[in-house]
Amino acid sequence: MALQSVKGFKDILPPESERTAAFEVLARRVLEAFGFREIRLPIVEAQELFVKATGETTDIVEKEMFVLTDAGGRNLALRPEGTPGAVRAFMQHNMNVQGGRTKLYYVGSMFRAERPQAGRFREFEQIGAEAFGNAHPSADVETILALARILDEAGLKGRYSVHLNNLGCERPECRPAYRAKLLEFLRTVADTLCENCKRRLERNPLRALDCKGDGPTIKADPRTPTLTPCAECHAHFETVKALLPSGGTTFELDGGLVRGLDYYTRTVFEIRSADVGSQDALAGGGRYDGLIKSMGGPDVPATGWALGVERVLMALKAAGSDPKPPQPQVYVAVQSESPELEKAAFSAMQLLRSHWRVEGALFGHSLKSQMREADRLGAAVAVIFGPSEFSEGKCTVKDLRAKDQQSQTAIAELEREIRSRLSA
Numbered sequence: 001m002a003l004q005s006v007k008g009f010k011d012i013l014p015p016e017s018e019r020t021a022a023f024e025v026l027a028r029r030v031l032e033a034f035g036f037r038e039i040r041l042p043i044v045e046a047q048e049l050f051v052k053a054t055g056e057t058t059d060i061v062e063k064e065m066f067v068l069t070d071a072g073g074r075n076l077a078l079r080p081e082g083t084p085g086a087v088r089a090f091m092q093h094n095m096n097v098q099g100g101r102t103k104l105y106y107v108g109s110m111f112r113a114e115r116p117q118a119g120r121f122r123e124f125e126q127i128g129a130e131a132f133g134n135a136h137p138s139a140d141v142e143t144i145l146a147l148a149r150i151l152d153e154a155g156l157k158g159r160y161s162v163h164l165n166n167l168g169c170e171r172p173e174c175r176p177a178y179r180a181k182l183l184e185f186l187r188t189v190a191d192t193l194c195e196n197c198k199r200r201l202e203r204n205p206l207r208a209l210d211c212k213g214d215g216p217t218i219k220a221d222p223r224t225p226t227l228t229p230c231a232e233c234h235a236h237f238e239t240v241k242a243l244l245p246s247g248g249t250t251f252e253l254d255g256g257l258v259r260g261l262d263y264y265t266r267t268v269f270e271i272r273s274a275d276v277g278s279q280d281a282l283a284g285g286g287r288y289d290g291l292i293k294s295m296g297g298p299d300v301p302a303t304g305w306a307l308g309v310e311r312v313l314m315a316l317k318a319a320g321s322d323p324k325p326p327q328p329q330v331y332v333a334v335q336s337e338s339p340e341l342e343k344a345a346f347s348a349m350q351l352l353r354s355h356w357r358v359e360g361a362l363f364g365h366s367l368k369s370q371m372r373e374a375d376r377l378g379a380a381v382a383v384i385f386g387p388s389e390f391s392e393g394k395c396t397v398k399d400l401r402a403k404d405q406q407s408q409t410a411i412a413e414l415e416r417e418i419r420s421r422l423s424a
């Protein structure tokens with residue numbers, strides 16, 4: 001059989017590649033307007049980084065990592081998410097600005113050995129933002145507003161929901177007390193739980209709320225205890241809820257939202273779309289105040305998110321906000337095969353490409369087939385070099401949208417002529 005791409009890994013062909021690139025440009029612009037600066041992180045990290053940061057009992061670490069061993073016997077992994085790498089880089093390069101903030105974003109492939117299905121791939125692209133150094137709820141709000149702004153500007157305004165929850169902190173009276181209460185309850189229903197939930201019950205009972213099978217039943221059970229956050233976590237979350245609407249973002253409180261990663265404290269959120277089927281999470285994130293310290297770094301609070309580019313593009317398609325692929329604006333042809341005309345056509349293309357998308361150079365073909373290609377590509381204007389006009393320093397400009405609009409132009413005036421045609 002002919003060689004094929006590996007299951008769960010895909011080629012991104014035009015126009016999908018162009019939609020992806022256009023979305024990346026938009027996201028970068030918005031993130032930079034919010035003061036985030038790009039960090040480019042390695043795709044391969046020590047496996048241990050993800051075990052420590054993402055969490056030993058997460059699905060990602062338990063069963064979804066692509067691991068490899070290098071020649072020196074070191075255990076490495078393809079990054080399944082960007083947060084651990086960003087935290088490692090932040091620590092390794094002493095990026096902690098004393099009393100200040102470090103706001104970073106990244107764009108790139110992540111790898112998870114999940115069962116592939118619509119909207120779920122083994123290599124997928126994330127755009128992520130991480131804000132280090134601001135413990136105030138305004139940092140949660142600002143990062144969420146940046147995310148919402150990206151989705152709105154891309155064309156999803158009003159087509160997604162923001163789900164918000166408070167996960168509390170590690171103070172004994174906060175999440176640990178809740179974990180104990182939840183565990184006590186789950187033990188009473190343990191025989192009804194799925195194998196996964198049973199297995200990780202003692203180590204991470206909160207994950208039962210996140211389980212695709214058990215989660216909905218547990219959340220619906222009135223006996224399931226809910227978190228009573230400590231005073232600080234309560235106040236923090238109240239401020240988040242009060243400030244978020246000022247940026248025009250509405251949200252839904254979702255007490256069962258625990259997220260599949262272990263590092264979160266206080267605010268967590270997920271953005272879901274009703275347009276994309278079962279893999280409906282377009283983005284997710286939250287605060288992770290304890291992570292950097294637990295990795296051996298300074299005691300720096302942090303908050304962030306990552307969005308799934310493929311899922312956002314699927315949602316945009318479903319919303320009908322599917323931008324047209326770029327078409328050449330100008331097509332340059334020659335009437336007959338002649339080195340003189342072809343040279344002139346090449347210099348015209350070089351010149352015009354400073355301003356417009358230009359296609360042409362199908363020399364050696366009849367003018368008819370060159371014009372057929374111009375039509376097929378959707379070019380707006382054709383420039384034709386023919387021997388008789390050329391001898392007078394001219395060429396023909398043809399408006400392909402209004403078929404009868406054809407005129408001769410001095411080659412020296414070509415740029416101006418095209419500008420006026422395209423602006424007509």
Ligand code: HAM
Pocket residue numbers: 080081082083112114119120121122123124125126128129130260261281282283284285286303304305306307308309310311
């Ligand atoms: P996450 O929820 O695991 O969070 O992933 C974020 C987004 O990546 C998801 O909402 C989804 O759109 C996309 N995604 C995840 N897995 C796949 C997949 N297999 N195929 C396609 N898309 C996928 C994180 O990764 C955290 N690092 C977010 C974060 C940053 N939290 C704080 N800072």
